[in-house]
Amino acid sequence: xxxxxxxxxxxxxxxxxxxxxxxxxxxxxxxxxxxxxxxxxxxxxxxxxxxxxxxxxxxxxxxxxxxxxxxxxxxxxxxxxxxxxxxxxxxxxxxxxxxxxxxxxxxxxxxxxxxxxxxxxxxxxxxxxxxxxxxxxxxxxxxxxxxxxxxxxxxxxxxxxxxxxxxxxxxxxxxxxxxxxxxxxxxxxxxxxxxxxxxxxxxxxxxxxxxxxxxxxxxxxxxxxxxxxxxxxxxxxxxxxxxxxxxxxxxxxxxxxxxxxxxxxxxxxxxxxxxxxxxxxxxxxxxxxxxxxxxxxxxxxxxxxxxxxxxxxxxxxxxxxxxxxxxxxxxxxxxxxxxxxxxxxxxxxxxxxxxxxxxxxxxxxxxxxxxxxxxxxxxxxxxxxxxxxxxxxxxxxxxxxxxxxxxxxxxxxxxxxxxxxxxxxxxxxxxxxxxxxxxxxxxxxxxxxxxxxxxxxxxxxxxxxxxxxxxxxxxxxxxxxxxxxxxxxxxxxxxxxxxxxxxxxxxxxxxxxxxxxxxxxxxxxxxxxxxxxxxxxxxxxxxxxxxxxxxxxxxxxxxxxxxxxxxxxxxxxxxxxxxxxxxxxxxxxxxxxxxxxx
Numbered sequence: 001x002x003x004x005x006x007x008x009x010x011x012x013x014x015x016x017x018x019x020x021x022x023x024x025x026x027x028x029x030x031x032x033x034x035x036x037x038x039x040x041x042x043x044x045x046x047x048x049x050x051x052x053x054x055x056x057x058x059x060x061x062x063x064x065x066x067x068x069x070x071x072x073x074x075x076x077x078x079x080x081x082x083x084x085x086x087x088x089x090x091x092x093x094x095x096x097x098x099x100x101x102x103x104x105x106x107x108x109x110x111x112x113x114x115x116x117x118x119x120x121x122x123x124x125x126x127x128x129x130x131x132x133x134x135x136x137x138x139x140x141x142x143x144x145x146x147x148x149x150x151x152x153x154x155x156x157x158x159x160x161x162x163x164x165x166x167x168x169x170x171x172x173x174x175x176x177x178x179x180x181x182x183x184x185x186x187x188x189x190x191x192x193x194x195x196x197x198x199x200x201x202x203x204x205x206x207x208x209x210x211x212x213x214x215x216x217x218x219x220x221x222x223x224x225x226x227x228x229x230x231x232x233x234x235x236x237x238x239x240x241x242x243x244x245x246x247x248x249x250x251x252x253x254x255x256x257x258x259x260x261x262x263x264x265x266x267x268x269x270x271x272x273x274x275x276x277x278x279x280x281x282x283x284x285x286x287x288x289x290x291x292x293x294x295x296x297x298x299x300x301x302x303x304x305x306x307x308x309x310x311x312x313x314x315x316x317x318x319x320x321x322x323x324x325x326x327x328x329x330x331x332x333x334x335x336x337x338x339x340x341x342x343x344x345x346x347x348x349x350x351x352x353x354x355x356x357x358x359x360x361x362x363x364x365x366x367x368x369x370x371x372x373x374x375x376x377x378x379x380x381x382x383x384x385x386x387x388x389x390x391x392x393x394x395x396x397x398x399x400x401x402x403x404x405x406x407x408x409x410x411x412x413x414x415x416x417x418x419x420x421x422x423x424x425x426x427x428x429x430x431x432x433x434x435x436x437x438x439x440x441x442x443x444x445x446x447x448x449x450x451x452x453x454x455x456x457x458x459x460x461x462x463x464x465x466x467x468x469x470x471x472x473x474x475x476x477x478x479x480x481x482x483x484x485x486x487x488x489x490x491x492x493x494x495x496x497x498x499x500x501x502x503x504x505x506x507x508x509x510x511x512x513x514x515x516x517x518x519x520x521x522x523x524x525x526x527x528x529x530x531x532x533x534x535x536x537x538x539x540x541x542x543x544x545x546x547x548x549x550x551x552x553x554x555x556x557x558x559x560x561x562x563x564x565x566x567x568x569x570x571x572x573x574x575x576x577x578x579x580x581x582x583x584x585x586x587x588x589x590x591x592x593x594x595x596x597x598x
Contacts, residue, residue, distance in 0.1 A: 070145060070166035076159050078102045078120075090145075090168060092138035108136040123151045126159055132169065144173040196286040199277060202249055204229040204242055207281065212288060237261055241272075241284070248274040248282045258289070269293040351416050358413060362406045369399050434597050436474035439482075439525060443467075443508060446486040453494050463497050463504035470511040472525050476597045481568045485577075488561035489529050489589050496533035496587070505532045515576065515592050523595045524575065530588040536581035544579060574598050 070090060073082040080098050088094065091106060098105070111134065122129040129149045136142055145166035151159035196218070199208035206225050211218030219232070229238040240259055248255045255274040260267055269290045277283040372395070375382075382390070447454075447465060454463045490506065497504030506529065513526035536544065545566040569577040573593050581587040 070168065072103075072164045072166075074103070074162045074164070076161065078162070081161075090137065090143055091135070097138075106135040106137075108134045108142055110134040110142075119149070123149050123162060124159060126151050126153050126157060132173075133166075134173075143168060143170040145169065195288075198224075198284050198286070200229070200241075200245055200282050200284065202245070202280045204238075204245060206232065212286075234261065244272065244274045244284075245282050248276050249280070252276050351413055354409075354413050358406065358410045362403070362410070365402055365406060369402065372399065434476050434478055436476050437479040439472055439475050439510060439527065439593075440469050442479055442483045443486055443510075443527070446483055446490060449487070450490060450494065453491075453498075463494060463506060466505060466507040468507065468509040470509075472510055472512065473595060475525055475593055475595050477573055477593060478568070481572060482593070485565040485568050485591065486527075486529075488565045489591075492561065493529065493531040493533065493587070497531060500533065502532075506530070513592060515594065524592050525595060527591040527593070528588060529591075530586065532586055535583045535585045536579070536587055537583050541579055541581055545577075569593065 069084070070086040071082075071084040072080060072087055074080050080101055080103070083095070083098055087098065091098070093105070119129050119131070128151070129147075131147055132144060133147050134142055134144050146169045147164060147166045150163045150165075152161040152163065154160045196212040197208070197210040198206060201207055205228055209221040209224040211221070224232055229241050232238075233241060237259065240257075244255045244257060253276075256272065258269065258271050260269050262268070267290075268288065269292075270286050271289045272284055272286045275283045275285075454465065490508075493506050494504075497506070509528040509530075511526050511528075513524050514521045515524045516522075544562050546563065566577050569575045569591055574597075575594060576590070576592040578590045578592075579587070580590070
């Protein structure tokens with residue numbers, strides 16, 4: 001027989017078998033109600049003959065019936081008499097291992113004894129049994145089959161043979177088990193979450209409701225499901241929830257918000273998060289944050305009290321000043337803080353004394369020299385002792401050089417006096433409040449302090465400072481802090497220029513400028529400090545104002561100078577500090593300071 005003929009015959013037999021089984025089941029059920037016993041027996045024999053014929057043909061054609069069907073025939077004791085190839089395939093037992101055995105060889109131990117007692121009770125009574133059975137294969141693996149067992153009855157109405165038709169549903173059961181396990185986990189998770197959870201559709205109807213585990217007055221889920229927001233929530237809360245419901249469905253993004261409501265004359269605070277859980281559904285998780293809010297309010301009140309108390313405590317203010325001074329010290333500014341003012345004060349006293357007495361000393365010396373000249377003129381013939389001493393001390397040279405020495409001392413004392421004045425102008429520690437000051441004076445004081453670093457070094461010639469000062473009014477500012485900004489920026493420029501061989505040039509330019517802040521133009525001064533150094537890479541420019549970021553070698557920088565400068569300009573003076581640099585060379589810092597403090 002050709003393959004297509006075999007296939008056609010197999011298909012025909014398959015359909016005939018299905019029809020026969022259906023008739024058999026129906027007849028087996030109907031014959032119990034027939035009054036003619038002979039007629040029932042005749043029909044039963046006819047059907048059994050058709051079944052045996054069909055099974056014989058199916059055993060000769062491997063893919064007869066349906067390749068998914070698992071067929072077995074047992075006697076009235078359950079001993080296997082026939083199985084098709086599907087049984088061998090799914091159970092992994094051979095024909096010899098199955099024929100003559102009962103189905104207990106496939107028992108997985110999953111079902112209780114009552115399960116099989118019910119099965120045997122049903123088929124022993126001549127009724128068809130349907131159900132799902134979990135079996136164990138030879139290799140120990142498990143599989144599920146959807147089973148229909150049809151009993152064949154003898155002339156006395158007793159089963160003498162059973163036909164079992166099974167279909168493999170293992171994959172479906174695995175999916176179901178996985179789904180059940182997922183449901184269990186989800187249920188456990190939901191029970192573990194103390195917050196109120198609810199699921200709404202786009203119409204605001206409750207699809208799921210899990211009350212707050214700590215809320216003893218929360219309604220039961222049965223009283224909420226199927227109802228709308230307006231039926232459960234107060235009007236304001238329902239309106240608020242609908243807003244976030246629509247927003248979540250529209251954007252598809254997680255939404256969050258806080259709301260407050262009065263319950264039994266007590267104010268409660270809640271935090272809600274909304275997550276889109278379907279094309280038309282939103283999951284909301286609502287947490288009671290009343291205690292947290294109360295704690296925040298209490299903390300704010302406590303902080304307010306502490307701030308008020310801090311304003312009255314002198315020690316707290318001193319600690320703050322000390323901390324600030326220590327921070328400035330870390331950026332090489334310790335010598336320009338209180339110590340600078342103290343040293344300037346201590347130096348100023350003796351220098352004032354010296355400077356004030358030099359004038360008198362100069363007059364006295366000139367008078368003495370004039371007296372000596374008169375003696376030489378009127379008494380040319382001096383005694384030998386005086387003549388010898390005059391020659392020994394070189395009186396002529398002394399008369400010529402002593403006025404020069406006094407003039408040099410006068411110049412030196414004046415120079416020290418100017419330096420002390422510059423130090424005091426730079427530190428300005430006596431000025432804790434904003435005052436109107438001359439910006440150019442602060443820049444000049446800074447340059448005077450850094451003068452020794454502008455001299456010629458082993459690597460390069462003297463660094464040149466070019467001043468391009470504009471006509472500026474006095475600026476209302478914290479002078480000492482602004483001088484620290486000049487010091488940090490100019491000192492950094494000198495550090496860079498010391499490492500190059502070409503002559504260094506630092507250009508300082510000042511001018512008036514209009515700064516736009518919140519769409520309002522404000523008069524300010526712009527101080528530009530530029531150098532002809534190697535420049536700053538883009539990656540470094542992004543971080544130069546970050547605290548503790550430095551490109552200097554260990555021990556040469558703390559990374560606080562520009563960070564402090566940025567804080568002084570931006571936060572203290574509401575100005576701006578910008579850095580513009582070309583990686584190929586040259587760096588420019590622009591400082592914008594409002595003329596009048598805000």
